[in-house]
Amino acid sequence: MIPAIRSELLKLRTARLPWGLLAATVGLATVHNVLFDSNAGGTGHASIPSLSTYSGQSRAIGIPGELLLLASVMGIIVASGEFRHKTATATYLAIPNRIEVLGAKTIAAAAIGSLFGLAGAAATTVVGLSFTAAGGHHLLLTAGTIARYAVGASLASALLAGIGVALGTLIRAQIGAIIATFVWGFVIEQAVGGVYSSAQRYLPYTAAASMAGVKLGDAATPLPFAAATALLAAVALLIGLLAIRTSLNADIT
Secondary structure: OHHHHHHHHHHHHHOOHHHHHHHHHHHHHHHHHHHHHHOOOOOOOOOOOOOOOHHHHHHHOOOOHHHHHHHHHHHHHHHHHHHHOOOHHHHHHHOOOHHHHHHHHHHHHHHHHHHHHHHHHHHHHHHHHHHHHHOOOOOOOOHHHHHHHHHHHHHHHHHHHHHHHHHHHHHOOHHHHHHHHHHHHHHHHHHHHHHOHHHHHHOHHHHHHHHOOOOOOOOOOOOOHHHHHHHHHHHHHHHHHHHHHOHHHOOOO
């Protein structure tokens, strides 16, 4: 397993796309928070509270939940890229145990995926604290709260990357898997959460966003950190097991 993990990490380190997605995550998170933090206390429906309040400061440093899905996209590419670029045959000849390959890809993608959340959280924290200081507001957030958001974003991104690997293995078609991910995150979960607010916190993408400090609707209470972590891990395991029983053992030629 260790050599397989090293091989997958080498592939990720030398490929451009994962780092491009990481740069996009940091860039978009920075732009998003600059726009929202600069209008803190405004009257728009999407405005965050004033930075003189705890609520405003906590939202000012939060990473946009939508960007966490880019970690899933990276995981999908790790798995489905083998089939898109016709390298799966060589990979499985080198490591005949396909479950070992899936495990190695999941661990490697989770390791790189954790950087998505960590780097994004670092960028948004710098932006949020800068606007707080520039406005002359007293910092109400504790170091523990800031660290908790960063750790939550990192862990959530790692788990979403693992889900992406499982989904990419199950579907194989890269574009189809990516579209399915965004449809689930932006359409299905939003619709279900809008109609059944009590069920919103049990949805995997929403749970991941809450781990990163994203606030849910006024009527929704996020899952505890450990429960949200367990939920995402269970989703990754379920999709992975489904992939093992179906497409993982299918003919790759």
